[in-house]
Amino acid sequence: MKIIYMDHNATTPLDAEVLEAMMPYLTDKFGNPSSSTHAYGWEARRAVDEARSQVAGLIGAHPEEIIFTSGATEADNLAIKGVAHAYRDRGNHIITSQIEHKAVLETCKFLEKEGFKVTYIPVDRYGMVDPEEVRRAITDKTILISIMFVNSEVGTIEPVEKIGEIAREKGVLFHSDAVQGAGKIETKVDKLKADLLSISGHKMYGPKGIGALYMKKGVKIEPLLHGGGHERGLRAGTENVPGIIGLGKACQKAGKVMKAEAIRLTKLRNRLYQGVMKRIKRVYLNGHSEKRLPGNLNLSFEFVEGESLILSLKDFAISSGSACTSSSLKSSYVLLAMKVQEALSHCSLRICLGRSNTEDEVDYLVEELSKNVARLREMSPLYKEV
Amino acid sequence: MYNLEEYSAKVMEHYQNPRNVGEIENPSGEGTVGNPACGDVMKLTIKVENGRIVDAKFKTFGCGAAIATSSMVTEMVKGKTIEEALHISNKTVAEALDGLPKIKMHCSVLAEDALKAAIEDYRKKTDGKENKAQKD
Numbered sequence: 001m002k003i004i005y006m007d008h009n010a011t012t013p014l015d016a017e018v019l020e021a022m023m024p025y026l027t028d029k030f031g032n033p034s035s036s037t038h039a040y041g042w043e044a045r046r047a048v049d050e051a052r053s054q055v056a057g058l059i060g061a062h063p064e065e066i067i068f069t070s071g072a073t074e075a076d077n078l079a080i081k082g083v084a085h086a087y088r089d090r091g092n093h094i095i096t097s098q099i100e101h102k103a104v105l106e107t108c109k110f111l112e113k114e115g116f117k118v119t120y121i122p123v124d125r126y127g128m129v130d131p132e133e134v135r136r137a138i139t140d141k142t143i144l145i146s147i148m149f150v151n152s153e154v155g156t157i158e159p160v161e162k163i164g165e166i167a168r169e170k171g172v173l174f175h176s177d178a179v180q181g182a183g184k185i186e187t188k189v190d191k192l193k194a195d196l197l198s199i200s201g202h203k204m205y206g207p208k209g210i211g212a213l214y215m216k217k218g219v220k221i222e223p224l225l226h227g228g229g230h231e232r233g234l235r236a237g238t239e240n241v242p243g244i245i246g247l248g249k250a251c252q253k254a255g256k257v258m259k260a261e262a263i264r265l266t267k268l269r270n271r272l273y274q275g276v277m278k279r280i281k282r283v284y285l286n287g288h289s290e291k292r293l294p295g296n297l298n299l300s301f302e303f304v305e306g307e308s309l310i311l312s313l314k315d316f317a318i319s320s321g322s323a324c325t326s327s328s329l330k331s332s333y334v335l336l337a338m339k340v341q342e343a344l345s346h347c348s349l350r351i352c353l354g355r356s357n358t359e360d361e362v363d364y365l366v367e368e369l370s371k372n373v374a375r376l377r378e379m380s381p382l383y384k385e386v
Numbered sequence: 387m388y389n390l391e392e393y394s395a396k397v398m399e400h401y402q403n404p405r406n407v408g409e410i411e412n413p414s415g416e417g418t419v420g421n422p423a424c425g426d427v428m429k430l431t432i433k434v435e436n437g438r439i440v441d442a443k444f445k446t447f448g449c450g451a452a453i454a455t456s457s458m459v460t461e462m463v464k465g466k467t468i469e470e471a472l473h474i475s476n477k478t479v480a481e482a483l484d485g486l487p488k489i490k491m492h493c494s495v496l497a498e499d500a501l502k503a504a505i506e507d508y509r510k511k512t513d514g515k516e517n518k519a520q521k522d
Contacts, residue, residue, distance in 0.1 A: 305425055307449035311390065311401055324425055324449035331425070346425035379407050379453065381429035381445035382422055 008354030015205035021249040025242040051248025058251035060188035075198035075213035076103040082221025091141035098337040126288040127156035150180035154287030155296025164193025183254030206250030210243030265294035275366035295353035312372040321348040394484035406460035417503025430500040451493035459497040
């Protein structure tokens, strides 16, 4: 039996139509878009331009506001370091949250070493950033606010529109890492009031190794890579043409199927949640019950360590926030920032449903969870003490 | 980096079919070590007759490695004298499981600590009398 994939926040499989769109650019259409003297170059340039329009289309941007990168980590680095270095004469203060992706947190930490000041806004127990807290953190030295759209672990959808509004009102640039939102729920840069926005190909059924940074017209950034002037001089290096075509196609397809898929996944996730809650006692939801990414469910099964539970669910590909599944041996910093009890943080399971998942698979997971949680609780010295 | 694939077949076998799960009633000694906040707790109960461990049972909250090392240590101590059992270390438990991923070695310390705690509890209860009996 094939292992049932339920880790779609980590990555998604490549969509067949996306692969089909990419194939010619991995074979016959190998031209360099910078080759202006022959047809190989022209067709590659046209294809890249079309993909740029497709990406822009998904997020409601103009094509010339899209910079292709090697992924969202690079997009986050480019946005944050790029703004910090381009606006350092205006100030040295950056605001972000405690639950950002490491690509944002580590970039901010790096900038602290360069002398920038960073405020890491805490979150409430649902993993939500309070926009008013962001407002209070703004000083006359603040040059950038970076708050994610959707948290990848607990699926909480952040009040990004409000934060964007505050940023605009205060004249501060606003970046959002929208990796987990784009292609899954409506992600429009004007609605989110984002000046910069990062997206990734492989989180939306596109290829790995490609992402994009949206940068609103008029915003300045200092590039990370210097070279042949590609991407309007903001990201040097010959374009990853097959990746770009794949990202474009993935964005186009996501735009078409997103609405219906979000409704289907919300139903499917609720079926899973209700099934678990009916069959298993002492289970706690991590994250927000409503402001939540459709396919995401993050649960703590009290008295059962997360890694041991995952080991017993051998027909499923899922992940845990338990320290035991990390190489750092620390529990998920997101759960800890949400003040989830440390004991419960070790008991967490992250299930992320996607396009391939069915009701039957969800029902089978409920069955397996109920069986194995009971078995492991029987083995747990903490269980009887209750 | 570490991933679950690094677990040996023996670790997985002990995880899937753990031996000696439970608690001995009126044990000769018991030891509970670890902390739920740290992600692992192990309770080991032993039954000692004539200075020899005749039965051992465990209950563990923890990862796959913690459960497998708990199961293995109960197998290893059975039939051993207290003195022999004290020679069991986290390393010998890990070796008996065909090794553990490096980052999981601390889980085997839990098993060693629980064993030492159970033996200490047994010695306290018998006030050293059993030990003498064993030497005679």
